[in-house]
Amino acid sequence: MRIVLLGAPGAGKGTQCKRIIDKYGLVHLSSGDILRKERAEGTELGKKAESYMNSGALVPDELIVEMMAGAISKAPSTGFVLDGFPRTVNQARQLDKSLAIIGQKIDAVLNLKVQDRLVTERITGRRSCPQCGAVYHIENLRPRTDGICDNDGAELIQRPDDSFEVVANRMKNYHRQTEPVVDYYKTNSSAGAFYELDADKDADQVSVEVFEKLDTVAKS
Numbered sequence: 001m002r003i004v005l006l007g008a009p010g011a012g013k014g015t016q017c018k019r020i021i022d023k024y025g026l027v028h029l030s031s032g033d034i035l036r037k038e039r040a041e042g043t044e045l046g047k048k049a050e051s052y053m054n055s056g057a058l059v060p061d062e063l064i065v066e067m068m069a070g071a072i073s074k075a076p077s078t079g080f081v082l083d084g085f086p087r088t089v090n091q092a093r094q095l096d097k098s099l100a101i102i103g104q105k106i107d108a109v110l111n112l113k114v115q116d117r118l119v120t121e122r123i124t125g126r127r128s129c130p131q132c133g134a135v136y137h138i139e140n141l142r143p144r145t146d147g148i149c150d151n152d153g154a155e156l157i158q159r160p161d162d163s164f165e166v167v168a169n170r171m172k173n174y175h176r177q178t179e180p181v182v183d184y185y186k187t188n189s190s191a192g193a194f195y196e197l198d199a200d201k202d203a204d205q206v207s208v209e210v211f212e213k214l215d216t217v218a219k220s
């Protein structure tokens, strides 16, 4: 299966993707995670992306499209789930085109809808493991020991773009640049099924609905 997960910052894309890949044996391709790795390794791409990421702006399409095409080309035949990409209509068109060239298409698009008022609380309370990428929350999803990853004992960190000020900018850019991607998938794209899910609910309830939809896609 080839899946796109859409949603505002803090909608729970990363949280649900980790559960999806475990259940369906897909690979998780997160544009944000790939960019953070490039930044940590000090690559040219990472250096170019850093100032955009720190201010909550989108990284230019030409850098992202090439980076994600490379990641998709290495994905196994079982498929992938895209998280954070595409994020502009131009990126969505480029993705459709590059998949068509290799005789593939997106099988399903899931849009996680969350109210703006929940986003700030979720993002500013997020803590992540720098080693395994596990995601926690200081109230909603606490690790067994405060500040320590359950999986590998690493000290949890807060992302530099998870401050109140940067979140406001990320949300502004989401409404302006990424919401039109939802309409693109509803109306124009060659992608398969489109589903909208209520991501205000707790993460386990959201997963039940995600799996219900993806089971249908897997059987079709």
Ligand code: AP5
Residues within 6 Å of the ligand: 007, 008, 009, 010, 011, 012, 013, 014, 015, 016, 031, 032, 033, 035, 052, 053, 054, 056, 057, 058, 059, 060, 061, 064, 083, 084, 085, 086, 087, 088, 091, 122, 123, 125, 126, 127, 135, 136, 137, 138, 140, 141, 161, 170, 199, 200, 201, 202, 203, 204, 206
């Ligand atoms: P990216 O890393 O993609 O960030 P994002 O889209 O802003 O999404 P987040 O990772 O913040 O949220 P999420 O939906 O994954 O939520 P999570 O599951 O962690 O992008 C970062 C930056 O990179 C961008 O700003 C941009 O600069 C650049 N970039 C990336 N892709 C790009 C592209 N395609 N084009 C251009 N630039 C790009 O959950 C958040 C918190 O809430 C966690 O603590 C979690 O435990 C909690 N939580 C999750 N679900 C629930 C729930 N249902 N109820 C309660 N709490 C929940």
